[in-house]
Amino acid sequence: MQDTKKNVILRVFRTARCNPGKYILGVTCSALSVLLSGVPFYTVYRIVRLFLLASWKGTAIPIDEIWLWEAITIGSIVLGIVLSVIGSFSCHACAFNALYDLRMRILDHMGRLNLGFYTSGQSGAIQKTMNENIEKMENIIAHDVSNIFGAGLLLASLAVLMFSLNITLALTIFIALAFAFLIQFSAFGGKQGQKIWSDLNHSSTELDAAFSEYVAGMEEEKIFGRPEAAARRLTGLVEKNREHWKVYLKRVTPIFGAYKTITISVLAFLLAVGCILLYLKPDDHNLMMELLMFLIVGPACISPLMELVEFGADLRNLSVRMDQIDAILNLQPISEGTETKPEGEANVSFHDVSFSYQNAADPLRRMALNHLTMEIPTGSFAALVGPSGGGKSTAGQLIARFWDVESGSITIAGRDIREYSAKALMSTVSFVFQDTHIFAESVYDNIAMHSKVHREDVERAAKAARCHEFICSLPNGYDTKLGDGGHKLSGGEAQRIAIARAILKDAPIVVLDEAMAFTDAENELALRESMAELLRGKTVLMIAHRLYSVQDADCIFVLENGQLKESGTHTELLQSKGLYAHLWAIQNETESWQMKGGLVHV
Known part of the structure; x- marks a missing residue:
């Protein structure tokens, strides 16, 4: 396994699955064309030799x-x-087909990962893998x-x-070129050379990330007076x-x-x-003829040597990129059942569900949901409320298997x-x-999200979501056209588009x-009536x-620290004077605040 890990070329071809017959034909033809590029050096020598002998x-x-040698x-x-x-x-053709197949396999593999993979800050790494890394x-x-192969031949x-x-x-030629090659190769050889190269790559990556953050956060930095920091x-x-x-250079x-000097000076060594x-x-x-031949043909050895040097540099860079591709392909896809869409019934039940975003060995592990049990009957309007970090969004996302529950x-x-x-x-x-x-x-x-629906259905959904007029x-x-290169929507408009999709x-x-x-009070009321x-x-x-958005719910579940604290209708929860009643009182108090003279008054 370790040898496979080190052999970058083998990893490339195992990952990218080329057509063997077609690829061998291509490599053979290309290698022979490189070999033929050395023929003119030899024929020039033969022609000059004929003139000198005559x-x-x-x-x-x-x-x-x-004329024969010129024809050759x-x-x-x-x-x-x-x-x-x-x-x-x-x-x-083999490369494009193989990389197309690789992209499709990665997309298919990603499609079988849990949805939580896409909410964990992976978008930049995924984009780099699908574009830059595969292109390399x-x-x-x-x-x-x-x-x-051509250079070796x-x-x-x-x-x-x-x-x-x-x-x-x-x-004389091959000792000089071998010495030049070894000198160039020593630039990154040994532990010290590898450490220098690794440190440079790490600092460059860190700088790129910091610069992106600096640009993205410029608005907040200026507003809060910390652009200098x-x-x-x-x-x-x-x-x-x-x-x-500086260390690298x-x-x-x-x-x-030294490498360039020795390479360029090959003819000088030959002449000496x-x-x-x-x-x-x-x-x-x-x-004399042999020396002439070496002086004419000798430079033909430099080009294949340069191919070997550049190839070594490409392999060093590609090794890291292959690790990133493997990191995605090695992720375990989510298990999938065979049951079809349920007909008639659509009740949702949580049975003693526990879940954490951290693994069990993490000392900072915190349960996002802790033994949660609740029942949402078919056709009912249920709501999840509670303080921030209580597990509301986690519970909703677990229904669509963003992640799988740990227990329950x-x-x-x-x-x-x-x-x-x-x-x-x-x-x-x-x-x-x-x-x-x-x-x-x-x-x-x-x-429409590319589903086969009539335009009237799309407009009906837009009207229901109160976005037809805008x-x-x-x-x-x-x-x-919306998004990049098109019309920009406000937050409220974008959200109504999403509701129309649903x-x-x-x-x-x-x-x-x-x-x-993102909806104001007027649109929220109209939207709630339409959705109801x-x-x-x-x-x-x-x-x-x-x-205010959930007071008409059939049942309101109040979560805190991943646990169900209370449940019931809006009226029942207010009468129980528990956490929900406390949150309702705070929101009522907040709504009555007014800004006067730069001070907050109630």
């Missing part, structure tokens, strides 16, 4: 043989282009592997040619990143300098060694929700959240999580802080 011997220049040169270039096109097309794999599949061919002609000159923190991270860059600058050999054998014309059970129509298929559960429960997401699509698509006032009515979905169970948070009419016969669970 000059030394005083014979006529063999035009036919020169042109043929190798043309064939190289053809093979390169075939190889590139095949490798890219494309370089390996479409380019690097074929280039490395070209180096091997040049080595055979050179060592067959002159071992001393061949050793935020800027000082950002400046500190910039300085820290600069120090890591102190290490790599001399190494890269060749001059010594010619000094020892001044009349050896073959030696939640049932719909008498069946544990874990027995339903995901499709059945999602078609049974509809949600309206406090924070509404508006897609960069038309108003119609934002309400939609008609938009530039293109229901065809107006009405149109027509699920038997509707959970409204702070659905009235249109949601009749449905099981409605409203989660609210504003108790």
Whole structure:
């Protein structure tokens, strides 16, 4: 397992599943095209050799043989282009198909994760994985592997040619290039080099995150008079990143300098060694030809060496990105039952439910719900209220299996929700959240959510949600694009769009999580009247802080610290003079506050 973990190339191909036959064809063609790129170096040497031999011997220049070598040169270039096109097309086709399949597998896998995964601050990491990280794999599949095979094939061919002609000159080239390669590789080798590279990446990531936070929070920072403090923190991270860059550059600058100097000086080394050999054998014309060949063909060894260096750098970066892809694929999907959508009954029951967001070993573990039991009959209007952090939203989200309960059970129509298929559960429960997401699509698509419904049904739902009028006032009515690059909605308008979605979905169970948070008193009253009419016969669970929104509920459940403190109708709870009555009195007192002369009066 550890060897597989270290072998980045193997991890890429196991993750991205290429078509073997097509990919081998592409790599072979690309590698052969790289090999053919070295042919013109050799043919140029052969042509120059013919001219020199004719000059030394005083014979006529063999035009036919020169034309032959020129034909070979042109043929190798043309064939190289053809093979390169075939190889590139095949490798890219395999890469795009493999990465498409990988994206689809990740999407399918994410679709089977619990919904809580998407509420845990993972959006940035998911976006990076689906875009940047997977795109980096494309370089390996479409380019690097074929280039490395080609570079290795070209180096091997040049080595055979050179060592067959002159071992001393061949050793001069390959010892110099090997030494340059080892020097460059040492920049990140060893524990110290790896630590320097790791520290630089960590500080760069920290700086990126801090800068994003700085920009996102600029409004609050200026309003509350602390932009200097935020800027000082950002400046500190910039300085820290600069120090890591200085350490990095102190290490790599001399190494890269030596690497480039040795690489560029290969011809100088050849010339020096060749001059010594010619000094020892001044009349050896073959030696002169061999030296000429090495001077012409020698530079062809540099390009494949550079491919190896760049390949090593790509592997270092890709290893971290593969870890992030594996982190998502290794998440266990939520179990799924086989039961279909319940017909007729839509009662919801919590049976001794306990749940915590922290695992059992966490010393700061706190129970979000603690032995909660409550019954919401079919067609009733129930409400969850209580102090902040009491577990209201958690209880609502557990109905749709954002997470699974730790103990106890939640049932719909008498069946544990874990027995339903995901499709059945999602078609049974509809949600309206406090924070509404508006897609960069038309108003119609934002309400219909790509379901096959008539436009009249969408408009009916919009009218019921009291958003038809403001939609008609938009530039293109229901065809107006919203979200990024389109019309921006206010918080209240966006929430009414979300309510229209829930009405149109027509699920038997509707959970409204702070659905009235952005509505004013007039719209709230109209909305409650409309929803009371249109949601009749449905099981409605409203989660609210504003108790005025739930006073007509059939049953109000009061939660505190994850436990059910009391339940009953609005009148019953006021008469019991418990927690609900206390919260009602506080809200009444708050509503009567007035601002006069800069002071709060009651």
